[in-house]
Amino acid sequence: MTAAACAAVSMFVGLTLPPRRVLLPPTEDGTIAGVLHVHTSRSDGRSGPAEIAxxxxxxxxxxxxxxxxxxxTRIPDPPTYYSGVLCLDGLELSTEGGHLVVLDMPAAPQLIWGPAETVAEQVRRLGAFVIVAHPDSPKAELRWQAWDAPYDGVEWINPDTSWRVRAQAGWRQRFALLEALLHYPFRPAETIAGLLTGSDETLTQWLAVAKKRRVVGLAGVDAHAKLALRNSDPGDNRWSIPLPSYEALFRTLSVHVTLEQPLSGDAAADARLVLRAIRGGHLYTAVDGIASPPFFTFTATHAGGTADQGDEFDAGGPVTLRVRSNAPAGFTTIVWRNTEILATERSRDVTVEAPEGPAVYRVEIRAGEAYGGMSWLLSNPIYVRARN
Structure with a gap:
């Protein structure tokens, strides 16, 4: 490549780089940050648990x-701390109608395979927490086909799905992927964040089920750190590129979990705390590649007390919703009631009087115009149920 061509490429990259993430003042909202859906060299990931941690x-x-x-049927590894990070061993399970991320399950007595509904029922019977993985993937064998199945959670965003969507969306989106390859070495997390795509269909399906029962919404990073150039055995990285790296993905998306009590350093006990919080939906997702670290609380005050994300209570009497965050200037806080917007404000402290009656309330904070108005933060619902 000539010097002139190099200079032209450098200028193009410099002019088109995504915005730097907004570095927010360190704050504490009582949560701990982590990621779900990470692959190791045991299957199609690059590294072992210690390197990932x-x-x-x-x-x-x-x-x-x-x-x-x-x-x-594989016996899960016990919870372990590496580099001060708690590592929990789950499973991604294939079905005839998509994939499931399975947490907190003992080894099954026999192989589990079949229709998505059947597989979900079988693993839940074993005590597992079942998450629909990459439900909106454009790849047929990855796309979820059984929205009436008994799952417990849904990945509302997944980077693997995002790049697949862009790769199939025409030349403009494919060009965006090429741009991303040029931008990645300079701003990896910001570049990945700029490629993320949500799905209205997934949100609609999630909320339709949430009207009937609790369903946890969360991000799956689907991290492999391995762009394979040809098929290979687990642990064989010779024909692969380490993109995107684990660290880059971990700096792009995270879930923030509220625990019942602080971690103790005992891996088994701490794992129970984390899993109990995930099961309860006591968490929110943040796109850290846009702004970090986040601060966020979402509560509903009612006649019986105060509810947090994931909580349910009976309808009856007034309900006051309050949202507090450290959203950067220009970001928009949206309070949703079912599928309708209840309030929209550019404020870090939002209070809304909710209409009476059963409803599912959630909060979304959207980034400013420089980020295309994409979601920066998504809460889990607070559920107001009809009295029995």
Whole structure:
């Protein structure tokens, strides 16, 4: 490449780089940060748990949920701390109608395979927490087909799905992927964040079920740190590129979990705390590649007390919703009631009097115009149920 061409490429990259993430003052909202849906060299990931935990530690995370492809008959590894990061061993399980991320499950007595509904029922019967993985993937065998199945959670955003969507969306989106390859070495987390795509269909399906029962919404980073150039055995990285890295993905997306009590350093006890919080939906997702670290609380005050994300209470009497955050200037806080917007404000402190009656309330904070108005933060719902 000539000097002139190099200069032209450098100028193009410099002019088109995504905005730097907004570095927010360190704050504490009582949560711990972690990621779910991470693959190791046991299946199609690049590294082992210790190396992954080191990357998570550099990214400021407290826990990582490892979810290798495999059989439900495998005995899960016990919770372990590496580099100060709690590593939990889960599983990504294939079905005839999509994939499931399975947490907190003992080894199954026999192989589990079949229709999505059947597989979900079987693993839940074993006590597992079942998450629909990459439900809106454009790849047919990855896309979820069974929205009436008994799952417990939904990945509302997944970077693997995002790049697949862009790769199939025409030349402009493919050009955006090419741009991303040029931008990645300079601003990796910001570049990945700029490629993220949400799905209205997934949100609609999630909320339709949430009207009937609790369903946890969260991000799956789907981290492999391995762009494979050809098929290879687990642990064989010779024909692969380490993109995007674990650390880059861990700096892009995170879930922030509210625990019943502080971590003790005992891996088994701490794992129970984290899993109980995930099961309860006591968490929100943040796109850290846009702004970090986040501060966020979402509560509903009613006649019986105060409810937080994931909580349910009976309808009856007034309900006051309050949102507090450290959203940067220009970001918009949206309070949703079912599928309708209840309030929209550019404020860090929002209070809304909710109409009476059953409803599912959630909060979304959207980034400013420089980020295309994409979601920066998404809460889990607070559920107001009809009296029995």
């Amino acid at each position: 080191a990357a998570a530690s550099r990214a400021g995370l407290t826990f990582v949920v490892l979810t290798d492809h495999g059989e439900a």
